[in-house]
Amino acid sequence: MNTEIFGVVATFIITVLLAIPLGRYIGKVYSGDKTWLDPIINPIDKLFYKAGGINPTKEMTWQQNLVALLVINLVWFLLSMLVLMNMSWLPLNPDSNPSMSADLAFNTTISFVSNTNLQHYSGESGVSYLGQLLLMFFQFVSAGAGMAACAVVFKAMKEKNSDKLGNFYVYFIKSCTRVLLPISAVIAIVLLFNGTPMTFQGKDQFISLQGDTVNVSRGPAAAMVAIKQIGTNGGGYFGVNSAHPLENPNYVTNMMENICIILIPIAMIFALGYIIKRKRFAWMIFGVMTIGFLLLVIPSIYQEMKGSNAIHKMGLVQKLGSMEGKEVRFGPAASAYWGITTTVTSNGSVNAMHDSFTPLTGMFAMLGMMINSFYGGVGVGFLNFYIFIIIAVFISGLMVGRTPEFLGKKIEAKEMKIAAIIALLHPFLILVGTAIASHLYAQNPTAYAAWLNNPGSHGFGEMLYEFTSSSANNGSGFEGLGDNTPFWNIACGLVMVMGRFLPIIGPVAIAGILAKKKYVPESAGTLKTDTSTFAIMIFAVIFIIAALSFFPALALGPLAEYFGMR
């Protein structure tokens, strides 16, 4: 027991200890300060600039930055649709896997371009190696694009009065070459030494103890596993993701992968502190996020280690805790810890079946995605948090009798309008999506029987989870849901697009508008945003807006299940 808890605590502490220097490094990268990797990477970057016709010294406005982000994503979308729908005859397909149907390709493309990595297919049989490599490419660029958007906001927060907010392409290339690639390379090599395959050969065979001949899928997996974790992508090489022994061979790789899941999301906060030269502010944000995270993770670990109430009522002893859907090599604590880290960030890789978590753990995983800003996805996690900061600043500014201002900029109607729309978007997408699915199912349960393996409140939870995961760009699933149907492919695809790009556009727009405003120097009457009082304020805003809106839905899903089991 204690060893399990020690493992989890150690994982978290190591993560934070690594994130602090990494954050400094990322801060230096975006500020253009010298780093020790410069001599190696400068020439590579120059190559990209030259090939792309990019003038790295030309700064862009927030609108230009957004256009760049959207255009580059459109190109990726088209490229991906083309490859996924034609991969059966394209090269690098030793296992002769088929091409995707249009709706599945749409879902998969959006899923990877939007950094969601929701997978309505299984890696072993659903895509060729070329497809996997393409998806791996998206895992880099979608993470890089999110980080670049965040860098634009950082720059905007730093500016006293300017509409020049850096160059999206430069931030994007730097994010990929200086942050994602080097870390991924290290992780991939470690995985390789622990047994994760990295090959272009087709399936391997072995004869099991029973004497059966078993085909084992393999491929260029180590590289993909590394970036899926470090870029909060989560799209596994194999169907069962990091529960698969080849993706996540042992407890050490599990710790390492779990560290990678929240490493950059935490580091981005410290990068912010470095860039805008407000370390206290960064620590305040880290504090809010960490408290939120702990409030989700501690009860989850407790619930999983305690075991299921339903089994307990049958009179069975659960010495190991709730082991349904978990890997023996990880155990309930590490699985629950992973389950929450992967959902609070927009990662979505799994090392256990989330469907099989005890009801409350399932709910905390959903809450992590509903809030989507306790660390959050690389770059985008802070962007979501930024919206909550704006709303908290507005309300608390009023509470101290001063027109609200954030980092010396007055927050007025236009910014509030954007913030309100973005804050509203997430509940809208999740609740409306789930409502449509519930409506269809309730009208005709027999026609849609294939959707739900578990009817009742758990089935409701599965549908709620799917839309939550899509809207939060998480990508994990309550896998009881039969989700490879046109309805789920298209509905989730649309939710993912909106859940990805609008929450990027909103904060960048707010930050851009604020950057152009007149700078008001701080006075004794100005509300300090780096205090514990303000931290409580943000936390309250997040709790009331992001968590309470889902209370009725959660009551019908996991809460009803939980109280039903008691």
Added chain:
Amino acid sequence: MKLHWRRTLVQQNNIEQGNACSAAQVKAIGFKICIISALKLVSKNSASKNKIMAKNQSNKLFEPALINTALKQSFIKLNPRIMFRNPVMFTVEICTAVMLAVCIWIATGEKTQGSLLYNLIVFGVLFLTLLFANFAEAIAEARGKAQADSLRKTREETPAKWIQTVGEMYVNEVKIVPSSQLKKGDVFLCEAGDMIPMDGEIIWGIATIDESAITGESAPVIRESGGDKSSVTGGTKVLSDKIKVRVTTEPGESFLDKMIALVEGASRQKTPNEIALTILLAGFTLVFIIVCITLKPFGDYANTPITIAAFISLFVCLIPTTIGGLLSAIGIAGMDRALRANVITKSGKAVETAGDLDTLLLDKTGTITIGNRKATNFYPANGIDAAAFTEACTLSSLADETPEGKSIIELANINVNTFKTDGAKFIMFTAETRSSGIDLHGGIKIRKGAYDAIKNIVTKAGNGFPEETAERVRLISSNGGTPLVVSENNRVLGVIELQDIIKPGIQERFARLRKMGVKTVMVTGDNPLTAKFIAEKAGVDDFIAEAKPEDKMNYIKQEQQGGKLVAMMGDGTNDAPALAQADVGVAMNSGTAAAKEAGNMVDLDNDPTKLIEIVEIGKQLLMTRGTLTTFSIANDVAKYFAIVPALFITSIPALQGLNIMHLHSPESAILSAVIFNALIIPMLIPLALKGAAYKPIGASALLRRNLLIFGLGGVIEPFIGIKLLDLLVSVWF
């Protein structure tokens, strides 16, 4: 009665002293000095008491007369076209209409929606919620209007002596007309005892005026043509002498009229901050619309029929009705509080901006120091007789109209009538000589002036400047005083010390401002050394010494370029550009029309320290909005826990575990929540009208305090309130 007594006193004083003065052949000065000393006599007696009385008028929150109008208004405001301005309450109105339809539906035989009584109660409570919100706005309007009316009442329909130009050849004719017939540009005459019929500007004459009807300040004031004290206000009374006044505003367009229109809502525009908050509240409302509408398919999935009443109750409880219902009342109450402080604001925005001010420009004279500099000491040079020196000082100041000059005569306390000034020649102050004085008939030349000016005269004549006098001059300067050297026939007689007297308690006020984050800047014509001394003594943060009108303007612009909001107070025409430039420009009511036009507030009291009050009113306005928003949203936690279990408990009994308040039944839970939601609005009306208390304890401490009271309180209170209501309601449901 009191007023009458005072007037007689002033007149008597005038007569006595006036007679005495006339003998002294310095009529013009003598007259003024007489008035001033007379005024002092009066003001010392009763000014402060009267002022308090005036301010306390109608300070009760709910007066029966106002409640009647407000009640009527709350029904009139149910008009959807009026409600539409407030998105939150507008949605409540729609919900109320839907509930009415549901009640009719049930009355015609529908069975699935629960009992008719239950639905009728929900409808009734929602209707009350609307009325409460409307009442809050209406009572705020009524109070503001009553306050403005009481100011306006005095000036309605008073007879005016209109000066009519009969023809070019003939003299003007004075005709008595009702004040309402006067138009902008007309000229009227006012004599002792007359009520001034309209706002205007004196174009001829000088008079003492009793402004107590407007300001509550009983001490009469002097108003004269030309210069910065030429404005008169309708409703005030001329106590002595005769003035001709030109009307400056069209009837119905005075500042007060404009303010009443603002309060009544006819021309009330939402301030930027109010708009931003409305957007946020609309955002919350939309979220909860989504939450409630999607609940229908969720309920279908779980085979849980949810009644329309339950849906609507959940929705109305979740949306921020508390702040939505009180929002406009808070804004109106802000303007009303300004008016109670005798400040007329030209827009709601000005009050809001006042809360944000970073820098206050304050004139030294009257704000930081009492009145003007006063002579405090005579220091005769060695070998000069003290009495002779005092006499020389008095002689040199006989024609000196400046307050300083008058204070010298006061300090000397010699009967000026004993002087033989026949044939004497008064030498006026000029910028070149920087001295003034008198050439007596007998050839004696007395001069009084700045140290270097007199030194120049003395040394030119070949006389030395006594060392001990020079030392005394230095000493006075370094103590913040102003030395005036007096010479007789080019020989130094001694020094007069002029001192500024800093208002008692002003240091504390500046300390309070500093805690609020407001920087104070003293504007003075003094030399930098004196200015610095007074600035330090009074505790202001910065000063502008030897200030010219354009210096104020430049300072304001410079601060604004640094992103700061600046306020200033002024009365003169040359203050007008700076008043217009400042973010909050407060013009004194006694000031020129140009100054009043340029500023965005008019202070009826002419009290330079009023800016401090205005800042607090602005802060209170914003704080009241913020705290009630927080309270409103924090309430949702308890309401969720009351209503959500109630919705599902019949079909999913396990959810009883969520009913942490142990409410009696679904119906009683829902009713308790909506009743609480409705009752909280009238309970908070006093807070909305009075404003949340502002304490200058620093922003973070203030946030902590308000978060605790309104945030944590807002979470806990409804749990208690709903539970108590449930105990009551459960008797029937």
